[in-house]
Amino acid sequence: MNENIDKKLTNSAEQALDNEIPDSLLSASIELKICKDKWFGIFNKKAKKEIQWLCVFDKTATENDFEFGEIAGSEIIADFSSEFGINEMFEKNDLNQDSRVLKNVIYQRLDSSFTERETEEQKWIIENNYCEQCEKTDTGLNSPIEYKFKGKLYVKGNCKVCGNSCLTEIETIDD
Ligand SMILES: [Zn+2]
Secondary structure (H helix, E strand, O other), rough: HHHHEEEEEHHHHHHHHOOOOOOOEEEEEEEEEEOOOOOOOOOOOOOOOEEEEEEOOOOOOOOHHHHHHHHHHHHHHHOOOOOOOEEEEEEEEOOOOOOOOOOOEEEEHHHHHHHHOOOHHHHHHHOOOOOOOOOOOOOOOEEEEEEEOEEEEEEEEEOOOOOOOEEEOOOOOOO
């Protein structure tokens, strides 16, 4: 049952985030918490099922970015029956710290993973993009951000010619 609920939570959250994800988002994660209310020392028989939805942002996060997390949260809870509740948590974090994550990690920005790539590889990734706005390959990217989503690695950046946001999926050799 637990594996199923994790799968359902993951699918639902992946769909909710399948949008223009704000650059300031460091991680998004989800898990189920069973809350047993205690009344006068006796446990209430009906445990509450509460979805924990955590979005951690960096210091540059704006009200709109938090709103993105809220909208995703309402899309997630809409996938579940009325016996479920949701606890939405939006946090700001320093870039230097590891961000707190829950059991099922949906989205994770991987800043150090990009900077730890060899210079040649970073250069290759930045130069080999496709811009939908320019309808051209290899326009180059400014401010690249590497992240993991739906089990795949991506680099997102702004086209050096027109500034449009471009997405490149990175081929992973191992695993
Ligand atoms: Zn462009």
